[in-house]
Amino acid sequence: MNAWLAILLPAAIKIVVILAIVLTGVAYTTLAERKVSAWMQDRKGPNRVGPFGLLQPVADGMKFFFKEDITPRQAYKPVYLLAPLCTLVPALVTFSVIPFGTEITVAGKSYPLWIAPGMDLGLLFLLSISSLAIYGIILGGWSSGNKYSIFGALRGASQVVSYELGVGLSLLTVVIWSGSFGLQDIVNAQKGHPWFFLTHFLGFIVFLVAIFAETNRLPFDLPEGESEIVGGYHTEYSGLRFAMFFMGEYANMITASALLVTLFFGGWNLPFVDWAKFGPIWGGVLSAAVFFTKIAFFLFFFIWVRWTLPRFRYDQLMNIGWKRLFPLALANLLLMTTLMVFFGFGVKQ
């Protein structure tokens, strides 16, 4: 019993803490989106609720809570009610394998700062879970019984098949280079080495472009496409169910940023800094802080790109996915494996 407790208790604490951080992050990313978009358009942004509008997410949450939850008559009920969960849950589950920091040593025992420390296939787990996230869009769009929604679902489904190959292949070089599917191994492989966005520049570019399609953000937010198909797959949703879609989208953004940081920007690493020197507790805390700062930068980048670029056309996205990203990722794979096999590059662990 004690053995179980020793495993479950730290895991439970970590889950609670990380969920709290992520959900707060989601709330404040929505505020950041509105603020940054306002600044980019020479506006002020929300500033009425609390100082500098800092309580705006709370107000938004309350509003979602009290709104009427409408189920259209033509909807296919069981699926319609299930779909928002299919978006939110995968988005939150993916955080279980992302390493947030080094480790905290308390009473002679060290606790690594990620939820599932034994996972040596973290990247595969993450990819498989996020490949399921598309079902939220498909189910929601199809079951609403609305033409705009089903167009959103169709676009989402065809979008997913055109960018996912690029994502997989661009990540493969990182995996081969560091010799492991474990995200913590990939982070360690960048410790004291140049971060992977320098050595795997082509793969980084492919992944960066594809990740915008993965998170359904502009310029690839075709499943939503407000100006063409109203709200796309979530046209009919309202109240808390819409909030779930909304939170899922922003949680996906945080996951995508975390993945970018972990795979290409050295995770919690900073050049010439060894976290072990900062003591058993502060080393872990500071490394986590660095990690979240990097995530914040990429969240800003997502918002920045959204308010700069217009939406791509549907066929243009397919073209980019199949005719540009896919061959580019293949070329990258060929190049990197050649470098590793014939010139001895790569990280030996």
Next chain:
Amino acid sequence: MMLWIFFAVAFVAFLGALGLVFHSNPMVAGLCMAVAMVAQGCLYMLLHVPFLGFFQIIIYAGAVMVMAVFIIMAHGMAEQGQEVSLTQTVATYVAAVLFLVQALRAVWNAAPPAFTEVDRAFGSLQQFGNLLVEHYAVPFELASLVLLTAMVGAVVMARRIWE
């Protein structure tokens, strides 16, 4: 503990398979199949081959079923629900019963499995990769060739219909 997890997952897989066969709405049937695929991936993980499970989920639930569901939606079959004739129904049920009898016989006659201890490397990526490259390289490449041929054929046929 493991046994109970197995039963839970197997039950979900079974329900998904039943839904695929019996649900009249092709869209829901497709989704049931996706559920069955995910449950099957979990079964692989229980068998200590986690990466096979993940690949099962990524490829079958995440890509193949998405494609299938996309086609169902695009064809508008989701609304209609296909009409089936009586002979078709009867034939399907007869075939299903025959298949079930055969499967049960095979399970019944099979020798009880000999439990052997496997080493820790069992189901690891290294082992899998070595097997794939050393023993099964030719069949693997042949399979990909067959798939390529099928793809080219599909494109040719689609073009003919297009014109």
Next chain:
Amino acid sequence: MKLQRPKLTWWERTYFPAILQGLAITFRHIPRIKKRVTLEYPEVRWELPKKYRGAPVLLTGLDGHEKCTSCKLCQFICPPRAINIVAGETDLAKEKFPREFTIDMGLCIFCGYCQEVCPVEAIWLKDEYELADYDRTRLIYTKEELLARGRKPPYLPGKEKPLTEGDKP
């Protein structure tokens, strides 16, 4: 007509220069704190143009009576027929006065024809614009209400003094 598309170099065809340019432009706008165009409405108000047409009001003459002589020209010209006048006799020099004068603000389109057509300059489009209400019946302004609105001083900067107390434009 056939459009000649510009010939792009290889580097331009990757979209990257254009994307980076766009990102730079949007980023440059973030620190421009002084040039924010947001007007924090209830506290800060828009400076109205001089000829702004807001809610129509009735003006009072120097004798303390409404200037309107109930000629009904405004009632006839009003495109949405928002004005309704019931005339009455009076002992004053103008002999006729509006017993009732109502404007349905649910119908008014703020065209200003009534002001233009009025021979005695009794009706005037003031600079009030916060006219929303929760009840439609309250949007039908009576004579007393219109006169009261006409007596109020203009409350926004940037507009000429409206013609009250009988002075000529």
